[in-house]
Amino acid sequence: MRLIALVLGVATTLVSTIAGADNLSVAEVGSFHVGGRAVSLTGLPTRDVVFTAGSQPIKVDPNGDFEVEQMYVQYIKLAQPKARYPLLLWHGGGLTGVTWETKPDGKPGWQLFFLRAGHDVYVSDAVERGRASWARYPEIFSGEPLFRTKKQAWEDFRIGAVGSYKLSAADRVALPGQLFPTEAFDQFFKQGVPRWASTDTQIQAAYHQLVQKVCPCVIIVHSQGGNFGFNAALTAPDKVKGLIAIEPSGAPKPEAAGGGKLKAVPHLVVWGDYIAQSPLWTRFVPASQAYAAALRAEGGVADWWELPKMGVTGNGHMLMMDRNSDQIAQMIQKWMGEKGLMR
Amino acid sequence: MRLIALVLGVATTLVSTIAGADNLSVAEVGSFHVGGRAVSLTGLPTRDVVFTAGSQPIKVDPNGDFEVEQMYVQYIKLAQPKARYPLLLWHGGGLTGVTWETKPDGKPGWQLFFLRAGHDVYVSDAVERGRASWARYPEIFSGEPLFRTKKQAWEDFRIGAVGSYKLSAADRVALPGQLFPTEAFDQFFKQGVPRWASTDTQIQAAYHQLVQKVCPCVIIVHSQGGNFGFNAALTAPDKVKGLIAIEPSGAPKPEAAGGGKLKAVPHLVVWGDYIAQSPLWTRFVPASQAYAAALRAEGGVADWWELPKMGVTGNGHMLMMDRNSDQIAQMIQKWMGEKGLMR
Numbered sequence: 001m002r003l004i005a006l007v008l009g010v011a012t013t014l015v016s017t018i019a020g021a022d023n024l025s026v027a028e029v030g031s032f033h034v035g036g037r038a039v040s041l042t043g044l045p046t047r048d049v050v051f052t053a054g055s056q057p058i059k060v061d062p063n064g065d066f067e068v069e070q071m072y073v074q075y076i077k078l079a080q081p082k083a084r085y086p087l088l089l090w091h092g093g094g095l096t097g098v099t100w101e102t103k104p105d106g107k108p109g110w111q112l113f114f115l116r117a118g119h120d121v122y123v124s125d126a127v128e129r130g131r132a133s134w135a136r137y138p139e140i141f142s143g144e145p146l147f148r149t150k151k152q153a154w155e156d157f158r159i160g161a162v163g164s165y166k167l168s169a170a171d172r173v174a175l176p177g178q179l180f181p182t183e184a185f186d187q188f189f190k191q192g193v194p195r196w197a198s199t200d201t202q203i204q205a206a207y208h209q210l211v212q213k214v215c216p217c218v219i220i221v222h223s224q225g226g227n228f229g230f231n232a233a234l235t236a237p238d239k240v241k242g243l244i245a246i247e248p249s250g251a252p253k254p255e256a257a258g259g260g261k262l263k264a265v266p267h268l269v270v271w272g273d274y275i276a277q278s279p280l281w282t283r284f285v286p287a288s289q290a291y292a293a294a295l296r297a298e299g300g301v302a303d304w305w306e307l308p309k310m311g312v313t314g315n316g317h318m319l320m321m322d323r324n325s326d327q328i329a330q331m332i333q334k335w336m337g338e339k340g341l342m343r
Numbered sequence: 344m345r346l347i348a349l350v351l352g353v354a355t356t357l358v359s360t361i362a363g364a365d366n367l368s369v370a371e372v373g374s375f376h377v378g379g380r381a382v383s384l385t386g387l388p389t390r391d392v393v394f395t396a397g398s399q400p401i402k403v404d405p406n407g408d409f410e411v412e413q414m415y416v417q418y419i420k421l422a423q424p425k426a427r428y429p430l431l432l433w434h435g436g437g438l439t440g441v442t443w444e445t446k447p448d449g450k451p452g453w454q455l456f457f458l459r460a461g462h463d464v465y466v467s468d469a470v471e472r473g474r475a476s477w478a479r480y481p482e483i484f485s486g487e488p489l490f491r492t493k494k495q496a497w498e499d500f501r502i503g504a505v506g507s508y509k510l511s512a513a514d515r516v517a518l519p520g521q522l523f524p525t526e527a528f529d530q531f532f533k534q535g536v537p538r539w540a541s542t543d544t545q546i547q548a549a550y551h552q553l554v555q556k557v558c559p560c561v562i563i564v565h566s567q568g569g570n571f572g573f574n575a576a577l578t579a580p581d582k583v584k585g586l587i588a589i590e591p592s593g594a595p596k597p598e599a600a601g602g603g604k605l606k607a608v609p610h611l612v613v614w615g616d617y618i619a620q621s622p623l624w625t626r627f628v629p630a631s632q633a634y635a636a637a638l639r640a641e642g643g644v645a646d647w648w649e650l651p652k653m654g655v656t657g658n659g660h661m662l663m664m665d666r667n668s669d670q671i672a673q674m675i676q677k678w679m680g681e682k683g684l685m686r
Contacts, residue, residue, distance in 0.1 A: 023422045026367040029455055030445040033533035040510065051486035051541035058540060064492025065510055070533040072441070079366045096474050098415070102373040112372055131439050131473040133536045136490055143394035147479055149407025167383065167408055190376035190413040193476045197401060198394035 024115055025079040034213055035127070035206030036070030041139055068140055069199075071206040072097075072131035073124040073214075076111075082118025082343050083336070085217045085241050089114075089123050090207070092223025092249070094148045094195045096130030097123035099222060103321045104188035105181035110220075110320045113329045118342070122214060126225070127203045129193050137196070145194035153189065157317035158274045158281065175274050179314035179322040188321065200227075207232050215239035218341055220332070222246045223317065226288065230267075237261050242341050244268045244332055247317050251287040254294035266301040266339040267292065268332070272315030272322075273308050281317075303335070367458055368422040377556055378470070378549030379413030384482055411483055412542075414549035415440075415474035416467040416557075419454075425461025425686050426679070428560045428584050432457075432466050433550070435566025435592070437491045437538045439473030440466035442565060446664045447531035448524035453563075453663045456672045461685070465557060469568070470546045472536050480539070488537035496532065500660035501617045501624065518617050522657035522665040531664065543570075550575050558582035561684055563675070565589045566660065569631065573610075580604050585684050587611045587675055590660050594630040597637035609644040609682040610635065611675070615658030615665075616651050624660075646678070 041063045048057035074097065075086070089111065091099040100111040100123050115121050128134040128141065135141050151165040154172065159180045164173045174182050207228050211217070216239050221229030226248020233240040234256055243265060245251075269288055275281045295302035307315055307328070315322050320329075336342060384406050391400035417440065418429070432454065434442040443454040443466050458464050471477040471484065478484050494508040497515065502523045507516045517525050550571050554560070559582050564572030569591020576583040577599055586608060588594075612631055618624045635645035650658055650671070658665050663672075679685060 022370065024369040024372070026369045027365065028451075029367070029419060029458065030451070031441060032445060032449070033441075033530065036533060038529065049486050051539070053485070058486075060487065060489065062490070064490075064494060066490060066492065067529060067532040067535070074444070076372060098374060098376075098474055101417070102375060106375070108371075108373070115372065125474070130476075131441055131468070131534075131536075133473075133533075136488075136537075142396070143392050143401075144403070145479075146403065147405070147407075147409060149409065151407060186381065186410060187376065189410040190379060190476070191474075192410070193474075194479075196394070 026076055027079045028077040029075070031072065031074040033070040033072055033132070035209040036067055038065065039068050039135075039140060040065045041136070044139065062136060062139065066135065066140075068135040069127050069202040069206065070132060071124055071127050071203075071210065073122055073210060075120065075122045075214075076115060077120045078115065078118065081120050083120070083218070084341055084343055086214060087114050087119040087121050088210070088214070088217050088219045089121065090219060090221040090225035090229055091124075091126065091129070092225050094146075094192055096125045096191065096193055098130070098191045099318075100320065103181070103325065104184035104191070105321075110325065110329050113326060114333070117329075117333050122217075124210065126228070127206050128196055128199050134194075141196050141199060143196055143198045145196055147194050148192055150186075150189055153192070154185065156280055158272070158278050159185065159316050161277060162279070175277070175316070177273070177314040178316060179324050180316050180318060181321070181323060188318070204228055204231055208235055211236045211239050216241050218242040218244070218336065220244045220246065221248065222320070223249045227251060230288075230291065233262060233265050233267070237265050240265055242266050242268075242336065242339055244270065244335075245288065246270050246319065247272060247281075248288045249284050251291035254290045257291060257294035257298050257300070260298040260300065262295055263298060263300045266303075267295055268303045268305065268335055270305045270319075270328070270332070271307060272317065272319045273313050274316065275306075301339070305331075367419075369419055370422045371420040372418070374415065374417040376413040376415055376475070378552040379410055381408065382411050382478075382483060383408045384479070387482065405479060405482065409478065409483075411478035412470050412545040412549065413475060414467055414470050414546075414553065416465055416553060418463065418465045419458060420463045421458065421461065424463050426463070426561070427684055427686055429557060430457050430462040430464050431553070431557070431560050431562045432464065433562060433564040433568035433572055434467075434469065434472070435568050437489075437535055439468045439534065439536055441473070441534045442661075443663060446524070446668065447527035447534070453668065453672050456669060457676070460676050465560075467553065469571070470549050471539055471542050477537075484539050484542060486539055486541045488539055490537050491535055493529075493532055496535070497528065499623055501615065501621050502528065502659050504620060505622070518620070518659070520616070520657040521659060522667050523659050523661060524664070524666060531661070547571050547574055551578055554579045554582050559584050561585040561587070561679065563587045563589065564591065565663070566592045570594060573631075573634065576605060576608050576610070580608050583608055585609050585611075585679060585682055587613065587678075588631065589613050589662065590615060590624075591631045592627050594634035597633045600634060600637035600641050600643070603641040603643065605638055606641060606643045609646075610638055611646045611648065611678055613648045613662075613671070613675070614650060615660065615662045616656050617659065618649075644682070648674075
């Protein structure tokens with residue numbers, strides 16, 4: 001029996017070396033584009049464009065056949081997932097799926113946290129962001145791209161109070177107790193991408209197609225993604241098995257929850273700190289508050305977490321990047337278990 | 344002993360279940376942005392922009408502080424890599440790192456092939472593409488974005504002959520024996536992103552920073568990435584341990600290879616089929632041909648593969664997406680082994 005114990009010991013060591021506590025056994029890594037449409041531009045004039053001062057102009061012909069308004073999705077599937085359904089992570093405005101990856105300070109983000117917790121994880125870029133690509137404007141997209149400034153992000157994301165942003169990192173004063181890694185704020189800003197104010201319909205359409213392609217699933221949405229996620233659940237209540245909205249910037253009208261069609265789809269809304277100090281978020285919160293109340297009135301589950309009231313303080317809008325991001329992820333993981341979303 | 348054999352059998356089954364032949368034991372999944380610079384725009388006029396016909400205009404203020412010209416890098420690190428160095432995959436023009444991921448027909452691409460072959464794999468988006476983001480023009484980038492048309496891709500990538508592109512997929516005629524999954528051509532096109540003709544300097548600068556951050560490494564480059572990769576090796580011959588150029592669209596001048604500084608850095612240049620039928624590629628090939636010859640004249644290794652001469656026919660420019668992509672990847676894998684790049 002000592003020999004058997006020895007052999008078992010060797011085998012155990014082998015197992016833990018190959019698939020140790022920190023290692024993931026991954027069945028597949030992959031990606032795809034979904035949604036969108038073919039479009040042809042014709043009859044537009046060609047133009048001469050000078051790309052480098054002093055060089056010959058290049059003739060630019062905007063006409064031709066294109067694919068537009070698709071979104072990009074990347075997945076990592078585990079050999080032995082512990083979650084019942086894949087977990088989809090939908091980012092907010094002016095950002096991409098990078099929101100969920102390694103944090104700006106180099107520490108692991110929620111993608112890796114939820115992989116380690118046993119979920120197949122799908123990280124996506126919405127229409128016009130990142131690897132989803134964007135289309136010529138004003139011919140295809142209307143309006144023009146908006147570029148978020150550092151001041152907007154610093155203040156709107158409640159890292160510092162309104163008026164506290166300065167060009168020099170050393171001069172910026174964060175809100176008291178703020179847990180965003182402010183030393184990595186400029187690094188965070190490298191993740192930003194332009195956005196349009198005219199593409200909500202196209203973004204939502206591609207999300208609907210994504211849900212039809214890969215769900216049943218659980219979805220975590222952030223900020224601008226909130227409204228898209230709420231609508232995805234309303235449109236496919238048989239496919240969306242749980243929705244976690246992190247600081248949603250909007251929500252459907254309460255009437256949309258009528259008929260109790262989301263009774264079987266647990267919702268959770270999570271808010272960080274400093275809301276009362278932010279005119280922007282004070283204005284944004286009521287929409288999802290009213291929507292969550294309507295879900296409950298219809299017999300559904302719509303939990304409402306204001307983290308400071310639960311003893312978790314110091315989180316701004318990008319709480320998945322904050323120093324206590326694992327703590328919040330763990331709370332959400334526990335909620336998913338309680339809602340029967342783990343095996 | 345039978346009991347021991349039984350225990351060993353159970354242990355082996357356990358190991359193969361947890362980390363089976365098709366499963367990857369992954370130590371870490373992560374990403375980062377590298378390179379770029381802070382820039383401030385001031386004194387530009389605000390403008391009223393109408394985003395949706397009939398709606399109130401939105402005031403757009405282009406001024407503010409931004410981060411620009413960074414690149415995006417995503418990595419998957421194995422628990423037990425068999426390669427000596429991480430493998431970096433650099434895409435071509437008008438595309439992103441998606442080039443290397445799941446193929447447009449849904450089958451595994453080179454990212455997964457080389458992970459399974461034992462490499463830590465880094466897939467990146469060059470400056471201005473995909474998750475790297477892009478900067479306002481003409482204020483920061485000069486010129487304007489160029490959008491590749493389906494006709495350009497169909498013909499320039501040697502999927503069909505010049506003049507064979509049609510709007511309707513059913514009417515397109517591929518080159519005889521073509522191995523690109525033509526039924527997935529429109530799906531492939533969803534991967535395309537706009538490009539500028541004025542950002543080579545910024546792209547190269549970020550690549551140099553990437554090499555300094557993560558190498559020693561081996562790099563596989565494609566098309567426009569060719570020139571960036573050759574220059575990366577010239578600039579950091581101590582960091583780049585091998586360079587594989589897939590259909591490079593350009594190369595440094597042969598004089599750049601002088602002094603034998605790349606003697607210890609094996610190079611491999613790979614070409615698909617139908618080159619002689621393509622005026623574009625007939626014009627592009629000589630630059631890397633002369634450069635490879637110069638590397639050899641200086642005592643270096645610069646292998647030159649014209650796949651049809653090796654009995655592998657039917658490949659166009661996107662050969663990592665062709666039906667025989669695994670066969671070509673396996674040939675490159677064998678070359679890396681022969682060059683001492685595997686453990």
